[in-house]
Amino acid sequence: MQEQIITKNQCKICDEKSCAVSALKEDELELMSRNSSQVHFQEEEMIFKQNSPASHIIFIKQGLVKEHMSGPNKKDQILKIVKGPAFLRVASKLKYNINSYSATTLTESKICFIDIGVFKDLLFKNSSFSYEVLISVCEDGLYCFDKFVNQTQKHIHGRLADALLFFSSEIYNDSHFTLPITITELADLIGSSRESVSRCLQTFKKEEIIGFNGQKICMNILDKTKLQIISKAG
DNA sequence: GCATTAACCACAG
DNA sequence: CTGTGGTTAATGC
Numbered sequence: 254m255q256e257q258i259i260t261k262n263q264c265k266i267c268d269e270k271s272c273a274v275s276a277l278k279e280d281e282l283e284l285m286s287r288n289s290s291q292v293h294f295q296e297e298e299m300i301f302k303q304n305s306p307a308s309h310i311i312f313i314k315q316g317l318v319k320e321h322m323s324g325p326n327k328k329d330q331i332l333k334i335v336k337g338p339a340f341l342r343v344a345s346k347l348k349y350n351i352n353s354y355s356a357t358t359l360t361e362s363k364i365c366f367i368d369i370g371v372f373k374d375l376l377f378k379n380s381s382f383s384y385e386v387l388i389s390v391c392e393d394g395l396y397c398f399d400k401f402v403n404q405t406q407k408h409i410h411g412r413l414a415d416a417l418l419f420f421s422s423e424i425y426n427d428s429h430f431t432l433p434i435t436i437t438e439l440a441d442l443i444g445s446s447r448e449s450v451s452r453c454l455q456t457f458k459k460e461e462i463i464g465f466n467g468q469k470i471c472m473n474i475l476d477k478t479k480l481q482i483i484s485k486a487g
Numbered sequence: 488g489c490a491t492t493a494a495c496c497a498c499a500g
Numbered sequence: 501c502t503g504t505g506g507t508t509a510a511t512g513c
Contacts, residue, residue, distance in 0.1 A: 408492075409492080436501075437502085445494085446493075448494075448503080448504085449494070455503085
C-alpha cells in the first residue's frame with residue numbers, strides 16, 4: 254500500500270510551469286494555486302481510466318506518461334508518450350466528461366490536478382493563456398495526423414526506427430537510453446506485434462544500427478543516420 | 488506464380 | 501515478458 258502525497262500547490266513559485274501557465278497574472282496564479290493540487294505518482298500507476306468520469310485537467314509537472322486506449326478487440330494501444338511539463342486531457346475534458354482513453358505513469362511523476370471550472374475561467378479571462386493552451390492542443394492534433402500517416406504507410410522497420418528516434422531525440426536527448434517500456438508496449442505503440450518488433454530489433458542489432466541488452470532494455474543508437482534513412486524510407 | 492511482409496499461434500526460457 | 505519457429509493471408513512484381 255503506497256501512500257500518495259498530496260501537496261497544496263504553489264503555482265507561483267513552481268519552476269515547472271508550462272508556457273501557458275507562465276502567461277498567467279499574479280492573481281490568476283493564485284486562483285490556480287488554490288484550486289489545484291499536486292500528487293506524487295509511482296511508476297506504473299494509472300492517472301485516469303478510460304470510460305470513467307473525468308474530473309480535472311491534468312498537468313504533468315515531471316515524469317513520463319503513456320496515453321493509451323483499448324479498442325474493440327480489447328487490445329491496448331499506446332496513443333502517445335508524453336513527457337512533462339505538459340497538459341493532459343484538455344481536448345477530451347473540455348468537450349466530454351468521460352475519459353476517452355487512459356493515462357498511466359511510466360516513471361515516478363509529479364502530477365497536478367487542476368479544477369476544470371477554474372481552468373475554464375482562466376481560458377476566458379486570459380487570452381495569452383488560452384492561446385498557449387490552443388497551441389499545445391494544435392501540436393497534439395498535428396502529432397496525431399503525423400502518426401496516423403506514418404502508421405498507415407510505413408513498414409515495421411520505419412515505424413520502429415521512428416519510435417527509437419522519438420525516444421532518443423524527444424524524450425532523452427541522448428543516443429543512449431533505457432527504454433521506459435517493454436517490447437510488448439513498444440509494439441502497442443507502433444501498432445505492431447511483439448514478435449515482429451522483437452525480430453526487427455534483432456535485425457537492427459545485427460546490422461549494427463543499435464545495441465542493447467538487459468531486461469529493461471538499454472538502448473544505444475549506433476548509427477543514427479541509418480536509422481533516419483530507414484525511418485524516411487518506411 | 489513466386490517472393491515478401493507481418494500477424495497469429497504455440498511453446499520454451 | 502521475450503525469443504523463435506512454423507503457418508497463413510495479403511500484397512507486390
